[in-house]
Amino acid sequence: MALQQEPARPSGGKTLLSARGISKSFGGVHALQAANFACERGEIHALLGANGAGKSTLVKILSGVQRPDAGTIAIAGETVDFAGPTDAVAHGVATVFQELSLFPHRTVAENIFIGHEPTGFLGQISQSRLRAAVGDLFASLGVDHIRPNALVADLSLSDRQLVEIFKALSRKPRLLILDEGTSALGRKEVQRLFALLRKLRAGGTSVIFISHRMSEIREFVDRMTVFRNGHHVATVAANAASDAEIVEMMLGQRVERSFPTKTVVSEAEAPLLEVAGLAAGSDLKGVSLTVRRGEVLGIAGLEGQGQGTLLLTLFGAYRRAAGTVRIDGAPARIGTPWQAKARGIALIPEDRKTEGLVLPMSVRENITFSVLARLGRFGFVSPAKERRFVESMMQRLAVKAASMGLPARSLSGGNQQKLVLAKWLETGADVFLFYDPTRGIDVGTKQAFYELIAGLTREGKGVVLYSTETSELIGLCQRVAVMDDGRIAETLEGDAITEENILAASLRMGRARPDEAVVVEAAQ
Amino acid sequence: MILRRYKSSLLAILALILLLGYYWYKQPLILSPFGFRLLANQGTTLALAALAQLTVVLTGGVDLSVGAIVGLANAIAATYMGDSPFSVVTVVLLTLGAGAGAGLINGVLVAYGRIQPIIVTLATLYIYSGFALLIRPQPGGSVPSYYATTLTGSWGYLPYSLIVLLVVTLLFRLPIMRSRLGTAIYAVGDNPGGAHMSGIKVNRTLVSAYVIGGVLAACAGLFLTAQTTSGDATIGTAYTLNSVAAVVFGGAILGGGRGLALGPIIAAFFISIIISVLFAAGVSSFYQSVFQGGILIFVLMFGNAWTLRVRNRLSVLRS
Incomplete structure (x- = not known):
């Protein structure tokens, strides 16, 4: 399989953006390591990579939101060092961010021209010229269903994304960056958008486009660059690589890690947790799943496909719009987290710092929060009982802390995560929901965590594990449900749980054919 | 469209109409040039203080130094104003400048000192009160009578204080607020x-907001x-918390980003007049503040009844 490692340059192009040797790390995690990226004048360039490849970090650096630790950026040959987003805008870089940067309680028109509204006498914003400018922008994309005077809070997600795109276009940028800027748009809107982007391209504007929809990339993009683990892997013409080749570039050499033996679950076992047609908020649109005792059900998919909402809804923290939940065959009404706790559901949340722990309080207090009632009588906690309980918990989970009186804040990320788990172990919970439990913790602690999860299954608990690390899902889960757009796209079982299949299902590319999988295997 | 824009002010408007209606029923004399002047004068100081508070609240902060x-x-003003028109104008400008300076210090500490607004302005509350005491250790001083009548008099049914309020607003x-700065x-x-x-x-936007707040408080x-x-x-002490109450009652959100001038101005009149109304209603002065607090809570609960119903509990707690 021949991969072009050198960027394939379109003829007659001249480099608009060149980023060389960009490095950026966050608290010891390297998001970008000496990464290179270049974009020609007048091209639409896709940026690809699995979760955590460093795409979003690169976008933030290019748009001045973050400063690189090392490396240089040049725009049209001029070296730039952005002190902030204002600088980037002044150099003609406009960005449509993944997390929307809109102001929900301002009007559409005010949002689009925020910071550079047309002004008249005494610096007063000219409403008539503002309306005219917005009208022109809307006309350029054939949009007529959004009222310029509507509040952004009242718009649908896709309309908000359009507003965000208009906001970037209103700056008349030389370089337009769309970071997942089309994820909420329908097919027709995407086509219109790209018709406009092609017009802009003809005028010399460059576009960097980040998307997980392969079909869009194939259809609309000139070249693409693949990132993996903070490195530049390859830049190729959009049609020069097959889907399988792209997947391989995104995944690269796998790191082998040992996982505990999976607990054997018999098919005949009655389900512990049954969920049917669960919908909530704007991003969970109907999910059905079952978990048996002793089973780990993995939840996979690209980030933001409703996985978080699924877990929070099961835990009663989000109001459910539709669907039923049954535990041990009996219908369970779970509307609040304390109801979930009473029905034996535990959540190890996404953000352990704000939702899992009370950081300034001690290790002891954090462990005993949810079981205080059992540690004493008449509403008083018995210090001796509490001490014994905490000691046994710390031993069982191998929490590394000099003393149980230390504040939780002083512990490492992995040990903090153990405290969150410790809090729940003795509440008698049967169903454990894990939200990306090993994010940002070291390898050794990860290993200990895998053992703990396997231990839970041996005790006959059921586990739902959402993880952004595919290898964990493969190593720990009996079944993996891949989510896309608030629904389960595909549930993989047994030997079908492979990195290729999970990624293919996430990208909706259709299952990689067996012969392609063999090719990928052989290439490594 | 217009109704929707001013929906947040509606509660204060309805409450003030009911209050004035009841006041008129108890004390028909308020429907006279004199009564109008009295009512308008009573609310104007708090209305201006509420505008000062609103400017800071819009940025997501709170200004406890408004009263100071x-x-x-x-x-x-009362110490240095003197009698000649020249010195009156000079001292008025000086006072506005002092307000701007006080706001500037607040803003710089919040924006660049990265200290929570509530702590910054609590600290400067003490400092500015201290300066006021240095200038005026005992109550006293005076202003020329033409200064007083120009601001607090009336022309028939039209009180000058309302004109002052309109001019400032x-x-x-x-x-x-209609410039880029206001949008920012x-x-x-x-x-x-x-x-x-x-x-x-x-x-820079934060600092500007505190400066504008300081000037309005000086007004x-x-x-x-x-x-x-x-x-x-x-x-000034009472104006700090009453201005916060007027801003919230007037439909602004303490988290920032939402609120118009109209609601807080109306609410300021409500809060200022309520004591006189309780007096007219014959409520014993021992119970007046109990009633004042109770009425505020009742009105705000009434106003919140429909906003809390639909949302997710987690998002309510997170916001």
């Missing part, structure tokens, strides 16, 4: 991260001086 700046302005505050103030309060990513200079102090015709360093 009102007191400082009162102390400066329409000729000072409105042009600022709302944007910073609505979504600070988004404002930064949209290329708005967040720190409140100048009007109060015309009303009392003397100086008292501690007179």
